[in-house]
Amino acid sequence: MKNHRNKLLATLALFGASLSHAEYQLNFQQPATSIAQDVYSLHMTLLWICLVIFVIVFGVMFYSIFKHRKSTGHKPADFHESVTVEVVWTVIPLLIVVAMAWQATKVVINQKNTKGADVTVKVTGYQWKWGYDYLDEGFGFHSKLATPQTQYENFGKDSQQVEKKNENYLLEVDNAMVVPVGKKVRLLLTANDVIHSWWVPAFSTKQDAIPGFIRDTWFKADRVGVYRGQCAELCGKDHGFMPIVVNVVSDEDYKKWVSEQKKKAAESADDPNKKWELADLMKRGEKVYQDNCAVCHKPDGKGMGAFPALDGSKIAKGDRSAHVGIVLAGKNAMPGWSKTLSDTEIAAVITYERNAWGNKTGDVVQPSDIKAARK
Template identity: 45%
Template sequence: MKAGRIKQWAVGAAAMALPVLANAQAADPKPWQLNMGRGVTHLSQNAYEAHMLALWICVVIGVLVFGAMAVAMFKFRKSKGAVADQSLTHSTKLEILWTVVPVVLLLAMVFPATSKLIQMYDTRESAMTVKVTGFQWMWKYDYLGEGVSFTSRLDRKSDELRQSGKVIAEGDHDNYLLDVDNVLVLPTDTKIRFVLTADDVIHAWWVPALGWKQDAIPGIVNEAWAEIREPGLYRGQCAELCGKDHGFMPIVVKAVPKAEYQQWLAAEKAKNAPAAPVAAPAAAPAEAAPAETAPAEGETPNTDATAAAATQHAAVAG
């Protein structure tokens, strides 16, 4: 019993220390992670800051409210002889106070939140554009203007495990249902514009480390952007119920330095380039007709041919 009580207190202390420990969290979610991660983009940092501002305001309000309740319950309890005041009257000052304070708090949060929301949709001055198309149940990526495109779906090992019927253990696959056959390779420190749509039903492209989620809707093109600060692998999933295999539509983004990205892009272009046509062999030169030669010394000329030529010349002249 005592050990269980100590464990409860430890869990409570960890929950209270959560905002302080948030700085140590990585971009991708971890088991038993409770607080929001910072992510690896400017937009994810904005979202984290807005979240922490709201969280600390809620913490202060909670301390004040529950502190006042604790004081009232323990200091003014019946066992100490406290008698309830039955003549409590309306207080205009108190009502003004508890109306103005929430309004001030909301205004303190609305201005930074609005500016961050505007930044989220500002795709101007992007260095490159990636088109994301959702299918049941895979993603297609087109690097616009580069001639590179490919599909990305659940990796074969995860697909075999999910259909095997066995209970999946932690050692069976390090990233079960979160790996793909072709990752989306992007450069770091580059503003990347995303245009998102779908071919069949509504999907939603979501990588938590990038700090946003955007719907992919048939017949509509939505926009978003990201500028990844740190190289690494960042995983996500379709966040819209798009059909029976909705849970098997992962996303993997691989962020690499600019030089490495250019090498990868060149290799993809070479792989997708059409084969060069085979040149036809050159035709052999035609044999020249043998020229007529004068008779050698002592050789009798061909009088028949000479006579025929003379006759033809006379006929033309006549």
């Protein structure tokens, strides 16, 4: 009983400390684009209009209730409707609504004007990460949550251990989107599986990514910095683990970054006809597995919920072609990886799954096998 009481007191103390250090923000984030500034200004203008209407309406109402109360001997008035009053209290609200709509329409139209872009990026939503393809530069990459799984699932060698959270807990990624400051960036958004939504509050940019459709939006950052957002559409069990990070840099730094990305893309390009050794495929496959599969099937292959264990499974130890087919096309809650991973990556991860943990099948899947299975 005493131990339980001490644990409760410790928990309350930690909770109180976290509240005392929390930063509360009651309004929008500080605008980082002209559109965001327009949205913020519109928001504040409409807020003040609503406040004035609230004060006038409730002021008149409370004044009337107090001034004409029965206890002072006031007698109810007996009169018929006034056409003038009816017209006045219909026309005035109409003019207010039209004025508000006029300002809002100008902002919305500007938000939809994607002409004259300096940089065009195709953004693809996946369960659960983002893909960025720089169409003008000819390279692309995936961006996923960088917060270690041990921090948000609280497991480790000691079951009671809770790992310390990072500063940007659940808002950090392994590969940030990088754009130049002061340049108009057009985003072409789509999705590979279900509906996602790309949202960065400081840019006032939010657009749904829908499978089979291309939606577009834009932003132009006014200052250098790191801006964070999230997927704003419920897209599955790991919806909360799809952060967005946009690194706005100078034009010079952007050109250097583009050059580095092109070099990396060239170096990582795989020869589709290469014959891989088992050890090399296992090493490559482990990285692919940890980056893409471990979040559902667990790093130790034990699985969770709707995602079955791969260690000792009939799929990983059974027919190889069936295993390839499931990875390519997906099954039940598992998405297909045919559009996300290359032939070499799929061959490597399947080889890894068939030989890792207790699955010592000795099978080697080559990129050519995946290429043939795609047909």
